[in-house]
Amino acid sequence: MHKIWLIIQREYLTRVRKKSFIIMTLLTPLLLATFMILPGLLISMSGETETVMVLDESGLFEGKLEDKKDLKFIPLAGTLDQAKTIYQETDNTALLYIPEMSISEPKGFTVYGKKNISIQTQVRLENALEKEIENQRYIASGIDRETLDEIKANVSLTAVNLSDQGEKDNNAVITSVAGVAGAVIIYFFIFLYGVQIMRGVIEEKTSRIVEVMISSVKPFQLMMGKIIGIAAVGLTQFLLWIILSFIAVTAVSAAFGVDAAPSPAAQYAAGQVAAQGEDMENADISAMENPEGKNEFASTFNDIKSSFANLPVALIFGCFLFYFLGGYLLYGSLFGAIGAAVDNETDTQQFMMPITIPLVIAFIMSYSIVLKNPDGPVAFWMSMIPLTSPIVMMVRVPFGVPAWELLLSMGILVAGFIFTTWIASRIYRVGILMYGKKVNYKELSKWLFYRV
Amino acid sequence: MSILKIDGVTKTYANHTALDNVSFEIPQGCIFGLLGPNGAGKTSLIRIITQITGADSGKVYFKGERLKPSHIKDMGYLPEERGLYKKMKVGEQLLYLAQLKGLSKEEATARIKAWVDRFEIREWLGKHIEDLSKGMQQKVQFIATVLHEPSLIILDEPFSGFDPINANLIKDEILSLRDRGATIIFSTHRMESVEELCDNIALINRAQKVLDGPVKEIRDAYKTDTFQIIGNGHLLITSPDFEVLEQHDSHGIFRANVRLLNNTTPNDLLRYLIQRVEVHSFVELVPSINEIFIRKVKETHHA
Numbered sequence: 001m002h003k004i005w006l007i008i009q010r011e012y013l014t015r016v017r018k019k020s021f022i023i024m025t026l027l028t029p030l031l032l033a034t035f036m037i038l039p040g041l042l043i044s045m046s047g048e049t050e051t052v053m054v055l056d057e058s059g060l061f062e063g064k065l066e067d068k069k070d071l072k073f074i075p076l077a078g079t080l081d082q083a084k085t086i087y088q089e090t091d092n093t094a095l096l097y098i099p100e101m102s103i104s105e106p107k108g109f110t111v112y113g114k115k116n117i118s119i120q121t122q123v124r125l126e127n128a129l130e131k132e133i134e135n136q137r138y139i140a141s142g143i144d145r146e147t148l149d150e151i152k153a154n155v156s157l158t159a160v161n162l163s164d165q166g167e168k169d170n171n172a173v174i175t176s177v178a179g180v181a182g183a184v185i186i187y188f189f190i191f192l193y194g195v196q197i198m199r200g201v202i203e204e205k206t207s208r209i210v211e212v213m214i215s216s217v218k219p220f221q222l223m224m225g226k227i228i229g230i231a232a233v234g235l236t237q238f239l240l241w242i243i244l245s246f247i248a249v250t251a252v253s254a255a256f257g258v259d260a261a262p263s264p265a266a267q268y269a270a271g272q273v274a275a276q277g278e279d280m281e282n283a284d285i286s287a288m289e290n291p292e293g294k295n296e297f298a299s300t301f302n303d304i305k306s307s308f309a310n311l312p313v314a315l316i317f318g319c320f321l322f323y324f325l326g327g328y329l330l331y332g333s334l335f336g337a338i339g340a341a342v343d344n345e346t347d348t349q350q351f352m353m354p355i356t357i358p359l360v361i362a363f364i365m366s367y368s369i370v371l372k373n374p375d376g377p378v379a380f381w382m383s384m385i386p387l388t389s390p391i392v393m394m395v396r397v398p399f400g401v402p403a404w405e406l407l408l409s410m411g412i413l414v415a416g417f418i419f420t421t422w423i424a425s426r427i428y429r430v431g432i433l434m435y436g437k438k439v440n441y442k443e444l445s446k447w448l449f450y451r452v
Numbered sequence: 453m454s455i456l457k458i459d460g461v462t463k464t465y466a467n468h469t470a471l472d473n474v475s476f477e478i479p480q481g482c483i484f485g486l487l488g489p490n491g492a493g494k495t496s497l498i499r500i501i502t503q504i505t506g507a508d509s510g511k512v513y514f515k516g517e518r519l520k521p522s523h524i525k526d527m528g529y530l531p532e533e534r535g536l537y538k539k540m541k542v543g544e545q546l547l548y549l550a551q552l553k554g555l556s557k558e559e560a561t562a563r564i565k566a567w568v569d570r571f572e573i574r575e576w577l578g579k580h581i582e583d584l585s586k587g588m589q590q591k592v593q594f595i596a597t598v599l600h601e602p603s604l605i606i607l608d609e610p611f612s613g614f615d616p617i618n619a620n621l622i623k624d625e626i627l628s629l630r631d632r633g634a635t636i637i638f639s640t641h642r643m644e645s646v647e648e649l650c651d652n653i654a655l656i657n658r659a660q661k662v663l664d665g666p667v668k669e670i671r672d673a674y675k676t677d678t679f680q681i682i683g684n685g686h687l688l689i690t691s692p693d694f695e696v697l698e699q700h701d702s703h704g705i706f707r708a709n710v711r712l713l714n715n716t717t718p719n720d721l722l723r724y725l726i727q728r729v730e731v732h733s734f735v736e737l738v739p740s741i742n743e744i745f746i747r748k749v750k751e752t753h754h755a
Contacts, residue, residue: 006551014539208535212596215502215529216552218521433504435533446466 003217004225011229025237029244033252050093055083058101064132071124103136176371179395182320186327186390187363193234194335200226201339210432219429227332319397327390330417333424340431341439362388366395374399383409386416455480455604455635461510463496470496472659483630485650486639492656494639498606502529525554528602532609534593536581542592543577553600567595587618606637611645647741655745662748674744677712678737685729694721
């Protein structure tokens with residue numbers, strides 16, 4: 001046990017002290033902070049007001065085009081040519097020309113600009129004009145806008161779980177986010193650090209230290225020490241990322257005086273507001289400007305908060321830790337075995353395939369099938385098979401999984417990683433002393449039963 | 453008393469036999485040469501002794517006990533394929549390997565200090581292994597092998613990769629380790645390189661032990677009572693007691709290889725010579741281990 005501890009320490013310390021580790025650990029939160037801050041920063045920077053000069057020959061829109069926070073209208077009089085000349089002398093964004101027309105047949109709108117007019121501006125102008133035309137048509141048919149707004153319905157579904165524990169609010173999207181986030185982390189962790197195990201073993205083989213090592217320790221101790229040591233490196237890195245990201249985001253947003261870009265939940269909320277019948281283009285504006293939108297936003301936000309509160313956080317977190325470690329141990333020992341079986345990294349391809357495929361399939365299935373039907377047969381079986389269960393079960397857990405399924409899946413996973421560790425240690429102890437031999441699956445299967 | 457006893461050890465890999473019923477003993481406190489051509493099975497045997505692999509059949513006794521894991525910390529092994537963690541510093545690496553052999557941190561640190569002073573490499577301690585030359589790495593690895601003061605030190609091809617100066621340094625260290633009571637096993641295919649160092653040897657060829665015992669006894673057993681004489685004058689041996697195997701004359705100097713017959717002694721030959729020529733040199737021609745090996749291998753093949 002003492003020796004394993006020494007090995008764990010070495011694996012941990014040499015990696016944590018590497019420059020690449022320190023740089024990655026510091027850089028990632030900074031990048032993350034940048035990505036979170038940048039959109040907010042850009043929005044606030046591009047927030048300059050656009051001014052559009054309007055020559056309205058029809059007279060229909062006179063005084064009707066409302067100024068918005070960042071879009072102002074200046075009415076002009078005279079002929080089009082005169083207007084063009086005046087416009088040329090200013091540095092306004094555009095000149096909108098509305099010809100003589102009737103409200104029943106609006107056409108011939110033209111917008112002049114000194115350079116290309118952005119799509120966004122065009123769309124906003126179109127919206128403003130459309131809205132006004134609609135207004136005028138309502139008036140013509142005897143309805144005013146306010147009446148219409150009163151008629152408009154706005155429905156937001158609250159889904160409630162009727163389960164043994166009684167009623168609880170449920171928000172499918174939030175549930176999905178929690179599960180998928182956990183699954184994604186597990187997926188990347190297995191890949192990132194599994195490959196590190198493999199590289200570590202190959203390094204020991206190519207530097208020929210391995211024979212010295214296993215004249216002091218058992219191959220199994222060496223393998224497990226490496227797997228556990230690297231797991232600790234990974235956990236350290238994730239922990240530091242979480243802490244540093246939090247600090248970085250706080251610091252950067254304080255320094256720039258910008259709110260961080262909306263969190264995924266808030267973005268989702270904004271999206272929902274937009275989806276609930278308002279013009280897509282105006283969604284963010286309406287959310288900011290129109291009091292009704294604000295209320296809606298707030299209520300949606302409260303929905304989300306209550307959904308989070310209703311998630312079985314302790315259960316999800318517990319499952320996350322379990323599947324995180326279980327999946328890592330299961331795959332980690334396989335990665336270690338691959339490292340032992342080959343002489344250099346280029347030879348790993350053929351053995352990487354069968355390990356990568358179940359992981360990738362689990363990941364894709366989580367999105368495409370499991371999320372849509374978390375209690376379906378595909379979801380069930382994939383959350384039982386230990387090669388896919390760390391990812392698939394993680395996606396399912398927030399939706400509520402019967403206790404027996406969860407326990408069965410965990411039991412199978414434990415059995416699975418004991419099994420893969422056994423296989424890996426058999427391959428490992430033969431492989432680490434085998435040089436210059438191209439190994440195939442037949443050879444590997446023989447190694448399992450070698451007496452060493 | 454023997455520190456290591458190998459009793460009928462057999463090891464087969466998938467399609468070849470690495471060791472076939474090999475038995476011999478290694479006396480305590482000697483330098484033991486494990487000799488044989490490449491692929492004879494030396495490394496397989498060493499891996500069994502160091503418990504890297506197990507024998508298919510047969511037994512190994514270390515200090516009278518069946519080999520068991522706790523013996524590992526009393527052995528030091530320098531493999532033929534040298535290697536250290538390239539990204540680790542010399543000091544850390546030595547400390548790590550010593551601790552894995554069961555030394556406490558304090559003890560290991562003290563011993564590392566003593567060794568780097570002896571080898572005058574103190575300034576290397578903070579360097580990464582990959583920044584050292586190959587010879588330097590070998591020195592570090594040698595220290596790592598003996599740092600825990602094992603009573604059995606196994607060196608596989610110890611002098612490969614060393615320049616003559618460092619090879620001598622290592623040789624002296626090995627002799628002083630033996631004088632302090634350690635037993636050393638040398639494994640090499642270059643038999644001439646270690647025969648003057650070794651007290652005992654075992655010859656292995658094609659998975660089988662060909663020969664073992666104290667070097668002197670083996671040589672005595674294989675010597676042919678042949679002497680090389682160099683001298684001045686015209687040598688013509690007519691006595692039936694002496695057989696001239698080879699003779700060269702040039703400018704009045706002769707060189708002759710003469711074998712004693714009929715139980716005559718070297719002194720008889722000298723007496724015979726002194727009456728006839730001026731003797732400059734009189735040397736017994738003892739077969740080298742290499743020659744004995746070749747002869748022995750031929751014998752076993754013809755038999």
